[in-house]
Amino acid sequence: MSGIVVVGAGQAGASLAARLRADGYDGKLTLIGEEHAPPYQRPPLSKKYLLGEMPLERLYLRPESFYEDNGIDLRTDCRVDAVDTRERVAILGSEALRYEKLAFTTGAVPRRLPPAIGGLLGGVHVVRNLRDVDRIAAEVREGGRVLIVGGGYIGLEAAAVARGLGMEVTLVEMAERVLQRVAAPETSEYFRALHREHGVDLREGVGLECLTGETRVSGARLTDGTELELDLVIVGIGVAPATELAEATGLVLDNGIAVDTFGRTFDPHIWAAGDCASFPWRGGRIRLESVQNAIDQAELVARNMLGAEAPYDPKIWFWSDQYDTKLQIAGLNTGYDRIVVRPGESAGSVSHWYYAGDRLLAVDAMNDARAYMVGKRLIDGGRSADPAAIADPATVLKGLLR
Numbered sequence: 001m002s003g004i005v006v007v008g009a010g011q012a013g014a015s016l017a018a019r020l021r022a023d024g025y026d027g028k029l030t031l032i033g034e035e036h037a038p039p040y041q042r043p044p045l046s047k048k049y050l051l052g053e054m055p056l057e058r059l060y061l062r063p064e065s066f067y068e069d070n071g072i073d074l075r076t077d078c079r080v081d082a083v084d085t086r087e088r089v090a091i092l093g094s095e096a097l098r099y100e101k102l103a104f105t106t107g108a109v110p111r112r113l114p115p116a117i118g119g120l121l122g123g124v125h126v127v128r129n130l131r132d133v134d135r136i137a138a139e140v141r142e143g144g145r146v147l148i149v150g151g152g153y154i155g156l157e158a159a160a161v162a163r164g165l166g167m168e169v170t171l172v173e174m175a176e177r178v179l180q181r182v183a184a185p186e187t188s189e190y191f192r193a194l195h196r197e198h199g200v201d202l203r204e205g206v207g208l209e210c211l212t213g214e215t216r217v218s219g220a221r222l223t224d225g226t227e228l229e230l231d232l233v234i235v236g237i238g239v240a241p242a243t244e245l246a247e248a249t250g251l252v253l254d255n256g257i258a259v260d261t262f263g264r265t266f267d268p269h270i271w272a273a274g275d276c277a278s279f280p281w282r283g284g285r286i287r288l289e290s291v292q293n294a295i296d297q298a299e300l301v302a303r304n305m306l307g308a309e310a311p312y313d314p315k316i317w318f319w320s321d322q323y324d325t326k327l328q329i330a331g332l333n334t335g336y337d338r339i340v341v342r343p344g345e346s347a348g349s350v351s352h353w354y355y356a357g358d359r360l361l362a363v364d365a366m367n368d369a370r371a372y373m374v375g376k377r378l379i380d381g382g383r384s385a386d387p388a389a390i391a392d393p394a395t396v397l398k399g400l401l402r
């Protein structure tokens, strides 16, 4: 009997399977994940879980019994090795699993440091899954010296947690400023100052030349000539969509598995969602790495697998926690030409509004839930707000929603 096979049991895979059942699909449903744990949320890995403030069970997206109770054949520790689109089977070791429809929800894989500069030494870690973070946690100790490579969200969150755990932290960012790829200079400035206030030795425009050590890392040489003694290295230099299997399957790739607005690939029986998928957006194609996208796109794919034919209209938002700062982002800032800064009501609270001409594109809100909420509602509704009104602290933000 064939049914639906979901490859990858992360945020998107679990959401897709759950939505299929919630919408009445009662056929065979198999959710396959190569990790040991049942589907879990990744954001706390670089935040409360690494800090030791969140127990393992709270990471799980649903109770373990959920899958059996809902007739979802969840296979953990199980990797899909190949997909044969002519026979419509997924190959898992010696098993061939027939499918009527199949979804790729394979996520993303972290970029690693090249072996030639010490990337394979012990004590050098990426932060993508539970195993990575459990290994880091086992090596963290108060007073230990950690080098964080990369000043994106993962690197900055790891730096905040490491300081919280009493480590000496150096962070290097090769680009001119932290968060350069994703945020305006004003937002970079906010987080640069925040980390320095908390004692991070944050260096921008400085790269890693090489790590040193016999089998385990013991030091690093930076491009500015600095030599560091180290106990631990955390690498946060971005991810690439997990497309190896899709490529071997013969699917079209374009910065991820290329899907149409319904989440379908060029093979009418195969779909994709989450970090691994790129989809049409505003005349181009984008791929988003966020929880909200993974859930929304996966749920849309589930509905479309059942015949809905609904197009994807992403409502983009993201967050990051560092020390006592909550950053909330609404919208996508691509193509902005100016920033409007709006001070918040309390110390450390501020929002940065991205505009292209008079069109509002995105908002970064630091400890300012109201600015985030208003910005998100405007952006989701395809509306803008007069930049002068935003810049004026006397403007009542909620009034802009009327």
Ligand SMILES: Cc1cc2nc3c(=O)[nH]c(=O)nc-3n(C[C@H](O)[C@H](O)[C@H](O)COP(=O)(O)OP(=O)(O)OC[C@H]3O[C@@H](n4cnc5c(N)ncnc54)[C@H](O)[C@@H]3O)c2cc1C
Residues within 6 Å of the ligand: 007, 008, 009, 010, 011, 012, 013, 032, 033, 034, 035, 041, 042, 043, 044, 045, 046, 078, 079, 080, 081, 105, 106, 107, 108, 127, 128, 129, 154, 242, 245, 273, 274, 275, 276, 288, 289, 290, 291, 292, 294, 317, 318, 319, 320, 321
């Ligand atoms: C440390 C960290 C912090 C983050 N913080 C935030 C945040 O604050 N806010 C936010 O919005 N987003 C955050 N993200 C991003 C967010 O977690 C991802 O966008 C989301 O998990 C994507 O879901 P996904 O299902 O597409 O991929 P994943 O959750 O990565 O799941 C994919 C799964 O598929 C498995 N898989 C791959 N290939 C195979 C195969 N062949 N066979 C079987 N299984 C396979 C993988 O092992 C993985 O378990 C964070 C990510 C990380 C790593």
